[in-house]
Amino acid sequence: MEAVRVHVDSVEMSDRISVAENSRQPFQSRIAFVVPTMNRPAELRRLLASVECQSVLPDEIIIVDGSTEPMECLSRDFPHLSLKYVRIFPPGLTKQRNAGMAMLSPHITLAACLDDDLVLEPGSIETMLRVWDNAPKHVGGASFNIVNVRAPRALLIKSLFRMDSFRRGAVLRSGYEATIAPVRKDTFFEWLCGGATVWRRQVIEEFQYDEWFRGYAYFEDVDYSYRVGRKYRLIILAGARVKHLSPPVKENRNYLLGKCQVVNRRYFMQKNPDLSVGLFYWATLGLVIANIGEGILTNSPGLFARAWGNVVGLLQSGLGRLEQIDGALKD
Structure with a gap:
């Protein structure tokens, strides 16, 4: 079959x-x-x-x-x-x-x-x-x-960190993707x-x-x-x-999502050696800062957990541990 x-x-x-x-x-x-x-x-x-x-x-x-x-x-x-x-x-x-x-x-x-x-x-x-x-x-x-996709915010700052780009729908050398509005x-x-x-x-x-x-x-x-x-x-x-009409991320799954954001991208980088690992780490630093900043502005504990997941995923991927992350992140 x-x-x-x-x-x-x-x-x-x-x-x-x-x-x-x-x-x-x-x-x-x-x-x-x-x-x-x-x-x-x-x-x-x-x-x-x-x-x-x-x-x-x-x-x-x-x-x-x-x-x-x-x-x-x-x-x-x-x-x-x-x-x-x-x-x-x-x-x-x-x-x-x-x-x-x-x-x-x-x-x-x-x-x-x-x-x-x-x-x-x-x-x-x-x-x-x-x-x-x-x-x-x-x-x-x-x-x-x-x-109903939300327009990207702080695009200039994100583009400096190579997290996003004014060139819509591009795949950047950092391994991050430009938003598709x-x-x-x-x-x-x-x-x-x-x-x-x-x-x-x-x-x-x-x-x-x-x-x-x-x-x-x-x-x-x-x-x-x-x-x-x-x-x-x-x-x-x-x-x-x-x-x-996507449901929000479960509050107790933000940490897991943060790890996914880093580890899964790092696996993608591994499959595409023409991309820049240095730019990936630079963009991921920007991602951590963005999650912390939005957490402060919106008073959202989940975004702090997500940022911590980013950090742990960054450390693990830096050590060559690309953990396959299972489970649902949304309802």
Whole structure:
């Protein structure tokens, strides 16, 4: 079975697959959505409801569930969507994404791994397919335009520390990524959001998600899209609008997030020796200062814990200890 090759510990396939009533599909491209999820049934149903209201429906949706309890009645509740359901346990974002991509039907030409807390605005799939039907072969990935991303703050200071850049969507030599703000026109970037990007089938067959990134898999999207972007062009489509309604980081997980911010980036640096380790340490110093500064301004103890996690991650990575960090960081 294909899923075994992506290190799935246990798989249960639902035999309840509904048939999409998608007579409105006027495009040559055939698109599928892979949705990894874990213990967030309300968010998943909200996403599926936003998909079901689209002017054009996806050809299939693969739910890759890592929840402690299996989800029920999805096919019955969303009869117009072609749903497949697979249960992966123990869960992990990259493992779930690889398992879902391995289940794509042969006729699928495009596929996206969507975050379960995404909400699609009307017409976003139609806009996406219209572009893909005419996209040149050198375009490998196209992202939905996440319109509720907060604009970066203190950008000048962050750019001095090589934590961010005025060159939107760049991957910096420090190993840090420049923020991707909402775009007003279709724009090419060097990295794309892992939970909102549609990939060409050829890309999916050529690249897998790195399962070194465990659990929440912080920074896996930069790792994956940066590898793809060295061979293909990456673009955000302004008209394919979505909202990312991400819950806040759990207060008691800020320390863990702080470690992830450093250790996972250092692993990324290790995979890309053309990047600058010196600039990575300089940028990470800036990250510690930024977390402490924002903690003072907002009176947030969680940001102090996050800064301490940055320091510990920096010390461990400096000693060559790249610890794989597991577990959920958000509800």
